[in-house]
Amino acid sequence: MTSFPTDLTTAQSVEAGTGDTSEAPAAPAAGAVRAGAGGTWSALRRDAGAMLGLGYIVLVTLVAVAAPLLTSISGWTPYAFDQTAIDPDLGGMPIGPWGGVSAEHWFGVEPGSGRDIFARIVYGARVSMSIALSATALTTVLGVSLGLVAGYFGGRVDLVISRVMDFLMAFPALIFMIAVLSALPASNRSTLLVVVISVFGWPYLARIVRGQTMSLAQREFVEAARAAGASGTRIVFREILPNLRSTIIVMSTLAVPGYIGTEAGLSFLGVGVVPPAPSWGQMIAASVKWYAVDPAYFVFPGVLLLVLSFTVLGDRLRAVVDAQEGR
């Protein structure tokens, strides 16, 4: 998985990194997964859909990282108003075809304000991606550690964690997210978004990790480690965790598109990222008012493709991993 060039893996490499030194004695499972990591990659590389998705994800990530550079080339910041690009007599419609596309404004301008759409998309990618990836990282850390602890130690610990998961999953998450975000001060929305999304997101991963941990804990190599005098923490993080690697990677890849959608949806409803900071969801929300007269302002293809890319990649990854584990 070393050649998996998104930010996604950085979240896991903290934990998964220790996995490579795993010394599971009787480790047929650990060995299979380790050998499988290279096999997963080569199987994935032959898959056109997965590669296209990955390519687009890399492109968006690069664009997001290089946003300041790109806007310095294109010449407009996401916050600058260009009054010369819009027609005040037509209620602020962009001048020129396709929503004002020109050498000056590559993707046209926002109707009404004349802000450069290219710059806003580029910076919006930054906001949307960083929120989705941070939320994924946080849910992964929470879900994996709590799921491991609940699954391995069982008993009262498991009871408490499972009850909390039941409670959070019974919660009307979207409505509550909206309510909380609208009630909280808007000063640091991005962080809040990440926290709120993660709080409601981790149980879905934790439930799966818990189940797998419970069955892995019965395996011989765990017993061997216990007999060799390894502590509970050591068994959980050095013996069991490495075997969950493929599950975790697949689940996180599939979680990203969901969070991109959630962020966009919340921003669309006006409780997400605060203007004037651009985000893709917010731009879609803004384009609603104009869609009949200026359909070119609709920026949805970008969002759709990104979500689709992650979904396809996750889906193929799961198929490959499932096939390798003989399920």
Added chain:
Amino acid sequence: MPRFLLTRVTSGVGVLLLVCLFTFLVFFALSPDPAVQICGKNCTPEVIDQIRGNLGLDQPFWAQFFHFAVGIFAGRTYGAGAGAIECAAPCLGYSFQSSQAVWDMIVQRLPVSATIAVGAAVLWLLAGLAGGLLSAVKEGTFLDRFTTGLTLTSMSIPNYVLALVLQYVLVVKLQWLPFPQAVAFADDPGRWFANFVMPWIVLAVGYAAAYTRLTRANVLDVLHENYVRTAYAKGLPQALVWRRHALRPALTPVVTIFGMDFAGLLGGALITETVFGINGVGKMAADSIARNDQPVIMGVTLLAGFLVVVGNIVVDVVYTAIDPRVRVNA
């Protein structure tokens, strides 16, 4: 069975109380003083104090929460003396904006939301089951791969985007459909259908895709089971094997997930209703959020929580009825 039901109901009530407390806490701790909001422009400290007194906002947190919770089951009285307002049994308070009872507002708009939810549910169940079964029967063919691609795409479209695209194409460009409004079925079934068909599609698409995938995976799993092989070995024709042995176990998980999804639909309807401007419970919640109308937001949150909890209990009961394996524990 009754004992199992009792524990489920008890834990459900517990979850609801927690949802209630959690929501209340968030609003109590975080939101700006509603009394100042209600008071408006020409405000004096005395008036604010009076409003606080009437709404019980001058009391400590636990007292406020207690009155709120009791009000839901037994009703409550705001203020005292001649100016007192009686709020009947499912009392969720009054809107800060319109001064209407929150319960009445919800009841008024619930039929619209229910119409959208039920229509969408029918649509996605039909599409999902048909698509999944077809895809499983034709496993590995072009049709199967096409369906898989279609489901992935449908799952990736945010529903508000789909709503806008549909509206642009079908309403603005082709003018086949009107801008959706809440038309009663009794008034004009044709117009009712024309108005609701877009919200149904928008709400259903994501679920339909997920159900297609779920159904396909389950059916394929079951077809690889030993007892299906045994059934074939006995010489049963394919149609009979499917009907008698494959479909029931394959569709049980769909029933479970359907119950939970349907119960949680209020959240999805919120975006759909907002985009189309249909005046249901979801749009009411979205509007209240914009105006910081806390009692309404809390009322809708509680209603949504209630539906999810009830949905889970119903699913558990139905599940024990249709899956013989879990009956033992009951």
